[in-house]
Amino acid sequence: MKTFFCTFVMAAASAAQSNPGAVGGALLGIVFDENAGAIRPLNGIPAAATLGPRLDTGADLEQAAAADGGYALAIEAATGAAVIVSASGRRSLTGVPPGASAIALSPRGSAAAFFFKASRTAYVVTGLPGSAGTPRPVIFDRQPLSLAVSDDGAALLALERNGRTGATILLYRDGKSPAVLHNGRAIAGMAFLPGSADVLIAESDAVRLVSEAFGPQSIAGEGDGIAGVVAAAGSADGDRVIIVMASGQVAIRDRKSNALATVSCACRPTALSRLRGAGVFRLNELWDGPLWLLDTDSPEPRILFVAGGAQ
């Protein structure tokens, strides 16, 4: 990266200060290449993103969860060790036992939960990526189907099977007994809003927000054309809720104006993974053909494909 020094004078300050400026390549995010067992960068910006070559982290990775900050939490295939990887390399996460079966990353990537199936225990790590704290174990009453963790790491969501077809979302918080947030039959996903303990619950044909302050609220439902929901997430500022459907339709609810915008693509969304920006997401995985991106930061929401790059 080239550096440049410029001088600014703040009127409120009496002395001039010189600061280095720099221009380099833009990194939109990273993505886990399951076939290669490696992390690959998404270079560029949403409108001109290219897939970069695999990052040599020194070991094959078994699974990984990518944060929009340009790093990922991963499990080494050979040792089962939990590591944090980025373009600059790989380092171990102290205190997390080897062999985690799943990783849940908070919306802003500041906290994560490593889940161990055999002990029904999740180890919650906060202060990511630079100041990881001592993992805090949380033991679940039953085997969860999936997890979500809040940005402060204080709250965990567990989706548990309830009978043959039902499912329950439980909130584990502050070491108390879990609270039932929701019972349903077709729960597609759950997520915390960034920087908040408010919870988004996505069902097949409806998305709800369970707010700490105001309780449950409907974000969108069948009457809004919601069907076959794959996932839902909030924008970084929490003002927009993005709902992705299997048909390729994406609905964006503006929580301030209550306006509902839709955009569609000839793709098959399977994910909703954050990239750099307030409302930029990856819609699918590498194994499912070209990557598709959702850009809700542009004047009109749009779906773009990722150009191929080096392998």
Add this chain to the structure above:
Amino acid sequence: MSARHLSLWTALLLAAPASTLIAQTGTIPPFTCAPSAKAVPVRAEGTTELVADVVISCTGGIPFISDGPPITPTDIQLTFNANVTSRIIGAAGASESLLLLDEPKPGAQFPCDSRTGVCAGIGNGLGTGYYGNGPQTLTAPNNRNMFQGLVNAVTQLTKGSPQTITWPSVPVDPPGQGTRTFRFTNLRLDATSVSSGPLMVSTIRFTTANAPIPLLAANLPIVVAVPQASLVATVRDAASASVASLGVSVPVSLNGATLTRYATLRFAGTFGGADKPRTTAAFINPDVSPAPATQNVPGAAFTSESGFFNPGLGTFGPGGNLGAAGLADAGTRYMAVFSGIPAGFNLYVDLYNSTAASGPTGRLVSTDSNGAGSFVPTIGNGLIAVLPVNGGTAVATWEVLRGGGAADQFDFGVYLAYAAGITTLPPAAGVQMRYAPFPQAASFPLFSGVANTQPLFSFVQPPGVVVAPGALLYSGTAGGRNPASQSLSLVSTVATVPVNFNLISTGSLPIQFQSSSGVTPATIGVTLNTQGMSAGTYRDTITAIAANGSGRTAIPVTLTLNSPPQISSISPPTILVGPTDVTITLNGTNFFPGTVVQWNGTPLSTTFVSLAQLTAQVPASLIAAPNVATVTVVTQDGAQSNSVSVPVGTFTIASINPSTVTAGSPGFNLTITGTGFVSGDGVNVGGSIIQVASVTPTQIVVTIPPNMIAQAGSLPVTVVGPTGLQTNSVNLTVAPLFRLDTISPSEVTATAVSFPLTISGVGFVTGASVKVGSTTLQPASQNGTQITVAVPASLIAGPGSLAVTVTNPGPVVSNALSLTVNPVPGLTGLSPTAGTAGSGAVTLTITGTNLPTGALVQWNRQSLTTTVVSATQITASVPASLMATAGQASITVVTTDSVSSNALTFTVNPAPAITALGPSSASLGGAAFNLTVTGTSLTSGSVVKWNGQNLNTTFVSSTQLTAQVPAGLLASAGNATVGVTTADGVSSNTLRFTINLPPLTGVSVTAPASTSSGQDQNITVTLGVYPVDLVGTVTLTFAGDGGLPDDLAIQFQNQSRVFTFTTPAGTQPAPPQLVVKTGTVAGVITLTTSFTAGGVDVTPPGIVPQRIQVGRAAPSLSSATCTRDTSTITMVIDGFTNTREATQGTFDFQAASGATLGTSELVATVTPLFSAFFGGTSGAGAGGVFRYIQGFTVQGSSTSIASLSVKLGNSAGTSSAVSCRLP
């Protein structure tokens, strides 16, 4: 503390000793207070019982004035004789127990945190109170009049003992002439912490910073609640008609049981209000958690588990959520803990009590082990829920949703269901009924104590069925009548309880019940139908099944069925006609006593000797004349034996067969026919007694050995009876040996040529002659076994058969042999009659008459390999060498004796050749058509071949064929090979047929003439119908504007610069979606399109390359983020500039609230920065994308800046601004 202030408190402190002085002066009324409470009944089992409010009314004292010092903070402490259990809702022990100062109305209730000083208000000199820190007007009262009591908690011991509540720093402003009321509400006490007696306030203290102030000790203690045992829990019968103190009996059926209510659990309160709903809300919908109803009226009588609470108060700093103060988490919860539930039993309970909806209502809310489960919206089928049973234990918890006000009772049904197959009575089950013991974390209400387990179910056996006798035995004879019927008696094990039963037989015996079901007591007849059964011992089982599932009883059934009598022999076997009675003896089996011998159906006087022997007397009247009698034996139950015939007659030989044999013949059977023959008879042949092979009353067969007939002669034959009686004698004649065996040849073809005939045999003697037909011939040569004669041609001139015999002198004539004279063969047909030169070997089929075995087919007198199929058909193989050249051949058939047939002609034709096709070409995908093939030597049956595939062909002439070409052969462009093949497989030369592609129309690829960078640009593709599969290829190229480099991100959505699509033949295809990413570098994108079909380029001339101009434009910024530390701010900007250069950045700063900035905009020259990046290695492949990081140093605090925005300029213009907010 000011003098004014000090004087007041001096007055208070000295109130008691100086009261007289104050009263006398009349200047300072005493500040006096009186506590009171309206005691309420509470549950002795409850640990968080809401007791009565404590109200302290004060008068006197001197109010604080508005311009004076702040009102003095005072700690107020209540001490009880019981442990305080008011819930802690905030920090430092801040509880839900509230002090309401001066009875504020709901709209005027404001929380006060005196610890932060907000309540250290000032007075108004009137004693009407003012405790807030904001402006106070008559129209906007702003009193802070609600204070939280601090309680002692296990982990939060801040004030006092476990039995005290302290309200710290209350601004107590004496009311002067008025009244100041202190209401203490939401007081919860542990009723179990007091062994007996009421719950009381024992002391009340007002304490300033200087010293405690005992207040009105004389009136204390005051009673706030009276604990009473509140719950009576009983097990009742299913209908809840009566108490079942010993539990309920549950009959256990082997058949299992469906859902059945067996018992009722009754939870009854002993006083009104012992059962309480969560709130006083009238809301009763059980499937939705009832919304709390505001209970914010000071002094109201609360009949629910909730006390005073005002949700409008909300969260209040370290005090916690005051809006939830006094609010119970649930209503009274009743719990039933079931134990000893047997494995295999499903346990159910009512979701609601019996008076739900119309009266007191309880609702099942939890089935977990401590009853603290959250409110469960739906359980079970809507009325009844199944309980999870773990190790025989199950738990049900019901919550009171609505109380009746009086001493209520709640009845909940208990049900069981189980599957068939429970064979062992389970031990008794019990139930423990109590209040649900909420854990501390679940808040209110909480209870302690464990009730005793009461009997619930005792499992009993239902009455059974007893059957007598224990076994049934039947006997009889196969083929006889059915055995007699027998009876079963069935009674109940409990005589007073009839039991329905069913009878079934599970084996193979045909058991018939008088009735297969009934009710005890009963007698059921059982019969067996043995008709058609064979002898043997049979066993079966009758099963009596109690319909109530108590069990089943097996009654073994045994049937012994004897074999019918069998006669093996009768002695004597025959009876001679005579005038006296004859005794016969019958030997056999199964002659049981009582069996009778019958003579032609007439019973005889029978004597039982043994099971194997009977004797019977045949009266003379039954044997007076010859006849054959039928003798049988019949049992007592009508079974009949086999029948045996007994002849009654005389003893003579009528004839023998054969009567003559040839000497030297092999042994043979001699059949003697006559009457009166019996077993034991012997045959005398020529003086030797011969063993009899078989005998019937009228026939004897004996085997004559060869040695007995070795010599010619005569042998007398007689039959000798067992008693020595002999029949008449008949002679067997043995004749001398003379025989013809063969003649050679035995067949000849009719012709005019004589031939020698050889006769073989035995017994030829000198002087013998031969006779052929009617002609006698003399031997040409002779010995004892062979004679040769010359047969003249005249005897075989025509077809026929001639008898050949030899006559020895005597004359003795031999047996005759036949000489066959066959006719001459004649040919009538030949197939095929022609072939093609070069076709290879051919098999000829020749039809005709008189085609003899051994005949040969000849081709121009050359013998062929021949197969005689029949006298009318013969086949022959013509080798390929004879078919090599065109010409004709003479075909004949020659017999083994060289007689030739008439001749037929076979033609060998020349090979075909073709010279022209009409037409010689067609369009790809065209319609079917007729193809004319011209040539020479074309024959009928020839086929036109298209790339080796046969076409439907019509023969026109030897120079022309026509063939039908289907449309399917025109699906591929290119050349086809056409030839002709004859019926016998000879192929001509081939000619080429050409298939041409049609022009491609109706296709287009359209792109906009211009667009901007950073887009996914749709390209319009239009397609039409084409008769063959069409492959389209769009190729992208990019040329940077003014020497700008390529941007590798400019691609199609398939991540390539080549996009290929295929449209199937003959259909209107959906146009492919084609998107091109325009990248981030200015230039021209060129799209070149081509189409191929079957590998042939069919791109129409109108398809021209599409050029998309991406013009130079101002930078585009996609995101910006900001971070800061104490004195620096860093901004990270992502975006692109499609000119790959930038000139300057303009930064605008927005001040934080309350801060001001001298300069809000800064401009930076960035040309070298961007030139270095795009001109360097790292920026070479970046297109126009960049990340620009700019830092700032702020003199002063960086927190004075709230956000900043940036615009970036390049040679084409300036971008829109993007901004970021500093965290």
